[in-house]
Amino acid sequence: MFEQFLAALKLRVTEWKEVKQKRPSISPSLRILLRHKHYLQNRYRHSKYEEDRLRLRSWNLLVKQEFRALRQRSWEHxxxxVASPSPSTFWSTVKKLNKKKSIDFSALTDGNTVHRSPEDIVKCLNLHFTERHSQPLLNMLDILDKDADELWKLYSLADKEDIKLVSSQSDLQFSEQEIKNTIRSLxxxxxxxxxxxSNKMIKLLPAHYHVLLTHAYNELFRAAHWGKEWKMARTICLNKSDNPAPTTSQLRPISMLPTF
Structure with missing residues (x-):
């Protein structure tokens, strides 16, 4: 219920705006200089006055100097x-140079068949990842696998009320500080x-909601029940090739797991 409340609140307070241009790579001060230069160009184009020409020329020189200084600062940065003694800083910088933008795909190649409809693409991906991440086989000679299998059989055959009774007598309790530390680590x-x-929504929650989350988690573990929403993940596939109709092996899946 609390998850549904946060999702509804997100849709309620979010203001959707259509962005018609890309984010500029220059500073606001340089954009102001360019805007004034365009104004002077239009003014001189209509007036043809010598005074406007001289003003445009001096302003154009100023803009060129500022852009040269910007390129110099960017290069020094x-x-x-690159010369940083930290290996992580060096490799993250080099990685940005070689990184290619992922190409959106509108079809999927499976052998000699090309799937183009969204339904066929989803079916093909579902079959591929189901076979790739199949359920592991248990080794009954391994003590851990054997104990896990026996425990699961007992859990499957047990009555729900008995499970709740045993779970309610457990000493597993989450404290408010543990919930705060977990949220802080997100x-x-x-x-x-x-x-x-999203994680950002959880991190922006007021502190008095941590008591509510602590109580909710303790009740869930006491009842030994978790909803199906916690077992579902939204998967996004990124194209690792330049082909707009890649194969399943050329896709990189990213799972969006539930925050809670």
């Missing part, structure tokens, strides 16, 4: 990262799964 991501709740 890049060199400082990555600050905006992506969300089927629950439409």
């Amino acid at each position: 890049f060199i400082s990262k 990555k600050n991501k905006n992506s969300s799964g089927f629950d439409q709740v």
